[in-house]
Amino acid sequence: MAAAQLPRRPDPARVKRIAGDSDALAAAHALAAVFATGAAERDRQRILPWAELDLWSESGLGAITVPGQYGGADVSFATLAEVFVILCAADPALGQIPQNHFGVLGVLREIGTPAQKARLYGEVLTGHRLGNAGPERRSAAASTVLQGTTRLRATEDGLRLDGKRFYSTGALFAHRVPARATDDAGRAVQVWVPRDAEGLTVIDDWSSFGQRTTASGTVTFENVPVDPQDVLPIWQLADRPGLFGPTSQLIQAAIDQGIAEAAVADALAFVRERARPWIDSGLERATDDPYIIADVGRLQIELHAAREVLLEAGHTLDAVAAAPIDAEASARASVAVAEAKVLTTRIALEASEKLFELAGSASTRAVHHLDRHWRNARTHTLHDPVRWKLHLLGNYHLNHVLPTRHSWN
Structure with missing residues (x-):
């Protein structure tokens, strides 16, 4: 496949400044109303959401986690989760695209220098989007998602980056593409590469049956020149308690919650408007079927429970962030989001x-395009295996083993 087009740079004059949590939620609802229109058709034909992402940039939502001292709204983690639920209920593929934007902003908050923060936060405040060059494909050198062959080398001509990454959600549409690499000392670093850098290629080869328009495909780096000021020492995060991992996982859980809410809403609408009662029921309307009524009640309970645990996890992160973060506090944050992830995974798949x-057999007709909910849920919930969330929770409560620190915890 050919290299993808470059994203349009936003006009700073059109990018709004969000003042706080209520503004962020209002902006999310306004965008969701736009995103919901055409969401099914974008999925059906795999129409990439370039125009919608320009609206995202102009909305100011990309800067809602920027600290106040740098000009951002610095909204609560609970609000951040709620924003993703709102957007992903409208279009979960489009809603997922900014996940890494906020993930790498969390890394910048924890280990960026003041100069790096001022410069990179400034770009985000003007509407620039951040993507991610994700893990490498499985190989002898990349048996887990934290391993790989991407290298940042010091040369006579300065720093150079080489490697090939995949699962790069957001990279296609981004103005910067942060990537994990290993430096000459064997340490993990994160390199924030400008999207138009020479030697950087983003290839739109994402072909999953779900989350089809996230464009989470391949990124290659071939002797890419790197400014030393664009390098973050993420190797330090392994020994420093923080919230970059729980933040990433909170967003993942919120995406699944949004998928679940959309599925339940469409199920209710179809039963009300199109479903027929079973022939042996003696009823005139499917909405009077006692078995359907009971199933709807159970779904609503599970949907509500997952959402409340998700928001509770956000509040836990808020409480942890408000005080000096030690190993125990960081662990509590990981445990809280693991609980949410278990419940949001289950309700997304079940709903x-x-x-x-x-809804009955008529709901499977292609014209309704309702299969997208299951395809999206099944695809996104594979991001990190929920069985390991259960292990994390059991090991913490039974043996008080603190979770390891990485983006999946």
Whole structure:
């Protein structure tokens, strides 16, 4: 496939400044109303959301976690989660695209220098989007997502970056593409590469059956020149308690919650408007079927429970962030988001499958395009295995083993 087009740079004069949490939620609702229109068709034809992401940039939502001292709204973690639920209920693929934007901003907050923060936060405040060059494909040198062959080398001509990455959600549409690499000392670093850097290529080869328009494909770096000021020492995070991992996981859980809410909403609408009662029920309307009613009640309980635990996890992160963060506090944050991730994973999968059982065979017709909910849920919930969340929780509560620190905890 050919290299992708470069994103349009936003006009700073059109980028709004969000003042606080209520403004952020209002902006999310306004965008969601736009995103919901055409979401099914974008999925059906794999139409990439370039125009919608320009609206995202202009909304100011990209800067809601920028600290106040740098000009941002610095909203609560609970609000950040709620923003992703709102957007992903409208279009979970489009809503997922900014996930790494906020993930790398969390890394910048924890280990960036004041000069790096001032410069990079400044770009975000003017609407610039951040992507991510994700893990490498499995190989002998990359048996886990934290390993790989991407290298940052010191040369006579300065720093140079080489490597090939995949699962690069947001990179196609980004103005910077942060990437994990190993430096000459064998340490993990994060390199914030400008999207138009010579030697950087983003290839739109994402072909998953779900989350089809995230464009989470391949990024290659070939002797890319790197400014030393664009390098963050993420190797330090392994020994420093923080919230970069829990923040990333909170967003992942919020995406699944949004998928679940959309699936339940479409199930209710279809049962009300199109479903027929079963022939042996003696009923005139499917909405009077006692079995359907009971299933809807159970789905609503599970949906509500997952959302409340998700927001509770956000509040836990807020409380941890308000005080000096030690190993125990960082662990509590990881545990809280793991609990949320278990519940949001389960309700996303259950709701998107139960939809068809409640709505009946007519709901499987291609014209309704309701299969996108299950495809999106099944694809996104594979981001990190929920079985390991259960292990994390059990090991913490039973043996008080603190979770390891990385973006998946």
